[in-house]
Amino acid sequence: MTAELVRGQNHPLDRTRVEIRIAADGPVLAGVTLGDEQGRLSGAEAVAHPGAPRRAGVEVPSAPAAVQRIAVDLGVLPGAVHRVSVLLALPGGPGAPRGFGAAAAPSVAVTTPDGIPLAGYTVTGLGPESALVAVELYRRQGAWRIRAVGQGYAGGLAELLRDQGLPGAAELAARIEEATGTGRAPVAAPDPPAAPDPVPAVRPERPTLGPTAFAPETESLAGAPDAPAVGLGAPPAGARLDYRHPRRPAASTVAPVAPPAPAPPAAAGGPDGPAAPVAGDANGWSMEERLYNQVRGMFEDLARSVAAYRSAAGFAASRLERELDEALADPRARLGGATEAARVTARDRHADLVGRARAVLDRDLAQLAAESEVVEPALPPALARWDNPVWHAYEVPRQPPMAVRLGDLHLPEAPELRIPLLVRLPLERGLWIDSGPGPYPRAGRDPEREFGRRELGSALTDAAPDEAALGRLALETAVAVAARLLAAHPPGGYAVQVLDPAGSAGPALAPLRESGALPEPPAAGARGVAAVLAALTRRVDLLQMAVRHRATEALPPELDPAEQLLIVHDFPHGFDDRALNQLRYLADEGPAVGVHLMMVADRSRAREYGPVLDPLWRALLRLTPVPDTHLADPWVGHAWTYEPPLAPRRSEVIRRVLDRVAEARRAADPQTG
Structure with a gap:
């Protein structure tokens, strides 16, 4: 029986030779792009179009038509090809429609070579888009599947090809449009020799972490992941998200x-x-x-x-x-x-x-x-x-990993299926552990993990934790995250400082202090806050100048080379206007030179500052100490339930890991002991 797909739905493909049949209201150009696992194109040889209708494993029509057939043999595709995207475009010229929305919706059917239908998809909801990716065949766990995509591009073929990472997208789009503008394709130049499989960038994939878009309630994992997510709301139509880290070499x-x-x-x-x-x-x-x-x-x-x-x-x-x-x-x-x-x-x-x-x-x-x-x-x-x-056999690494886990994500349709929230290293955004009240839905209840049950005990009911309990849990979440960051770096590669103006963070910081991972006591009072912020601001200034002028050898010898994590507790108590400006500076400029900010704060307590602090909150990735639906994926914008990375009840795993981190640091630098 034929599977009639809707946008985003996928369907298994039980054969390697298929035909893709297209029916439209008028002539359309049909083509295929052959992408890697992230959907990126290696070059013009990865595009089959009327000017070059044959590529390894695919053959497309050589002219626009209302009814088209594309032949695909997945078994002979190059090994680097993981996504076969079927693209449609409107030809130019007088009388041509301005977008797919001006005519009946095109339909795509995936069939066997002898015409037996396997899956169908009608691409609805289009407007001014003049090019679109209709469906894609993609490889997952060694098997091929069909996905209904329906992604349109108002900028036409050039925007579509650019979105798939094609070098020279505009030039190739112009050649394709020239070939179809006369009604017949010109004689194609010989295809260039097959290039070796492209070397992939050290990153996953498809979509992001580019600039993060914010909305009032939900942050999208497009910057997460770093975000992946991990920003709020879905990305703009046609936007392609990029997980490549700005400072990680390809x-x-x-x-x-x-x-x-x-x-x-x-x-x-x-x-x-x-x-x-x-x-x-x-x-x-x-x-x-x-x-x-x-x-x-x-x-x-x-x-x-x-x-x-x-x-x-x-x-x-x-x-x-x-x-x-x-x-x-x-x-x-x-x-x-x-x-x-x-x-x-x-x-x-x-x-x-x-x-x-x-x-x-x-x-x-x-x-x-x-x-x-x-x-x-x-x-x-x-x-x-x-x-x-794996934590029982933990050893301090010799080099940082590519990412750390900052919690789990799940959806109400599958509350038991947890997806790790992974954030790339080095951190490109600071973190904000929200200690303020919220709706905190209890989807996917887990008696061992939910709401920090191990700490709140019998006081935990179906109601949200009270303000004091939530504040304690927020600080313990910050300690758990700090422990992960310390454990992910080589000995002496990461250092933690704490600002605690009121001096109320002592009990929660015990794992850091007792292990020696936090060598100095938290800075208390307005004078302590001013001293730490002044030192970190000076550090950022020095490092920026050294990098800008390529004079890192001129840095003061007493400058600690380790990346710095500043945990700010009980904000905004004890912070004057100068301190607020320094925090904003560290949040904006610090990550680029290894100075990272982790705020443990209730935003509502800082409302007296008005919109002055809005850029600070937007610069940070918000996490919550209890499950909350404030993160969105970058593809369809689901509100995912986030669960913080707390250790199991009565577990000593964080203390043991911090002990090993401190021991490795002392062994690497006896002077610190």
């Missing part, structure tokens, strides 16, 4: 060799069943990078699967409402019982549509849950939960 600058291939998945459920999930089944230069990219793929898959289910359920609900309205519109039908029969029929149809959509979602959730079960135990310490046994 892999091509490291070694011009092909990346290691991921481990082959084992067969499961017979030849027609999905492949058994394998930890590290993603591209990358190391197992750590493979796992990172695999987690990012799981994040995107869950977001899109739930989006497809919600879209289908919403369609079923609107259809039910329309059919009930139609049944009640005729007063004569109410007398003969026809209205009640129509109601029953409409409700049965609604239940059937929702049930079918839920069955598809359950299938996807089962696959993701199986993948999570093999990925979680394989994660290295920086990416693992505190209850992962």
